Amino acid sequence: MSTHANYRILAINPGSTSTKVALFENDTLLLQETLRYDTDALAPFAHVPDQYSFRRDSVLHWLEKHGVAVNGLDAVVGRGGLFGPLESGTYAVNQSMLEEMRAIGPREHASNLGVLIAREIAGLAGAPAFTVDPVTVDEMDDIARYSGLAGIERHSIGHALNIKAVARRAAADHFADYAELNLIIAHLGGGVSVTAHRHGRMVDVSGALDAGPFSPERSGTLPLLDVVELCFGGTCTKAEIKKKLIGQGGLVSYLGTNSAIEVGRRIAAGDSQALAVARAMAYQIAKEIGAMATVLNGDVDAIVLTGGVAHWSELVEWIRERVGWIATVWAYPGEDEMLALAQGALRVLRNEEFARVYAPR
Numbered sequence: 001m002s003t004h005a006n007y008r009i010l011a012i013n014p015g016s017t018s019t020k021v022a023l024f025e026n027d028t029l030l031l032q033e034t035l036r037y038d039t040d041a042l043a044p045f046a047h048v049p050d051q052y053s054f055r056r057d058s059v060l061h062w063l064e065k066h067g068v069a070v071n072g073l074d075a076v077v078g079r080g081g082l083f084g085p086l087e088s089g090t091y092a093v094n095q096s097m098l099e100e101m102r103a104i105g106p107r108e109h110a111s112n113l114g115v116l117i118a119r120e121i122a123g124l125a126g127a128p129a130f131t132v133d134p135v136t137v138d139e140m141d142d143i144a145r146y147s148g149l150a151g152i153e154r155h156s157i158g159h160a161l162n163i164k165a166v167a168r169r170a171a172a173d174h175f176a177d178y179a180e181l182n183l184i185i186a187h188l189g190g191g192v193s194v195t196a197h198r199h200g201r202m203v204d205v206s207g208a209l210d211a212g213p214f215s216p217e218r219s220g221t222l223p224l225l226d227v228v229e230l231c232f233g234g235t236c237t238k239a240e241i242k243k244k245l246i247g248q249g250g251l252v253s254y255l256g257t258n259s260a261i262e263v264g265r266r267i268a269a270g271d272s273q274a275l276a277v278a279r280a281m282a283y284q285i286a287k288e289i290g291a292m293a294t295v296l297n298g299d300v301d302a303i304v305l306t307g308g309v310a311h312w313s314e315l316v317e318w319i320r321e322r323v324g325w326i327a328t329v330w331a332y333p334g335e336d337e338m339l340a341l342a343q344g345a346l347r348v349l350r351n352e353e354f355a356r357v358y359a360p361r
């Protein structure tokens with residue numbers, strides 16, 4: 001029998017067109033929904049922080065609809081956000097975080113709203129607000145920071161929340177501790193992050209937004225001089241170029257869809273272009289995994305594939321064919337970021353971990 005108290009935890013995960021909400025009792029899911037917003041509903045907001053009240057109200061309405069009393073919550077945990085670089089862990093939401101997440105500018109990202117909404121609802125509940133493994137978790141080795149041009153550094157931006165949760169889960173499933181293993185973990189979602197983990201630290205990250213393999217909707221690394229031409233060719237604005245690279249790159253640019261499921265269907269129907277592009281995406285992912293093997297000096301216990309695209313068994317096989325010689329490949333398809341958020345909060349509520357304090361570096 002458990003000796004723990006029971007904790008009610010609300011988890012909030014804002015994505016570009018939806019906010020996922022979930023209510024947990026400890027790590028048991030009680031309710032979950034994806035609150036989807038029409039393009040029209042978000043269109044009036046010029047900047048991500050402008051969506052704050054609209055999204056907060058949608059979460060409050062959801063709680064009301066399900067008869068969930070706000071003052072019965074023991075913690076609220078929001079996904080974050082493009083903070084400055086920080087260590088992996090659970091953070092108590094503080095003023096520095098709120099200020100950074102309210103800022104308008106180049107670091108706007110839908111997940112920035114997670115801690116803002118969490119802090120306000122936690123305030124109503126008289127409960128703590130947390131965030132867990134934000135997208136800027138940075139445990140990179142210093143050597144990995146060099147880009148090749150003084151003044152520009154490589155940065156650690158990726159799917160840290162799911163990657164860290166899967167790392168712990170995969171290690172436990174194989175009777176090991178994450179801190180004992182050397183792993184390469186690739187999150188294959190709308191964006192792709194390929195990461196090297198040395199004994200529990202994520203020491204290199206391919207860069208989910210602007211580098212690494214192409215993905216369903218991102219271009220990844222591109223030939224630089226062609227990008228310079230694109231920027232100064234006079235045909236696109238800065239915002240259009242960013243959108244081309246981040247929302248309309250990868251599968252979208254080649255095939256007009258960000259759905260790997262749709263690409264699989266086209267291949268099954270004999271579409272040779274879809275097959276060539278999908279094989280190229282697998283090739284680039286495998287190549288980045290190979291690069292991460294060198295980061296770990298070839299001492300790799302396992303390669304872990306996760307995220308929605310890891311459901312695609314054919315693509316997983318194409319990757320395995322190229323990297324299987326490095327280490328065994330474990331597939332953990334999908335993601336459970338809501339559970340990862342709740343578990344991060346729970347570790348702190350149960351005093352298994354301290355809540356970290358964010359201070360911009």
Ligand SMILES: Nc1ncnc2c1ncn2[C@@H]1O[C@H](COP(=O)(O)OP(=O)(O)OP(=O)(O)O)[C@@H](O)[C@H]1O
Binds near residue numbers: 188189192311312
């Ligand atoms: N069963 C499946 N077979 C093939 N592809 C799938 C399957 N399920 C989901 N996908 C693909 O996974 C991709 C979305 O992955 P996921 O849900 O992890 O991404 P996301 O949450 O939108 O973005 P990100 O993970 O970058 O934050 C889509 O291209 C989708 O078509």
Ligand SMILES: CCCC(=O)O
Binds near residue numbers: 158
């Ligand atoms: C940067 C990682 C999260 C995302 O895909 O936007």
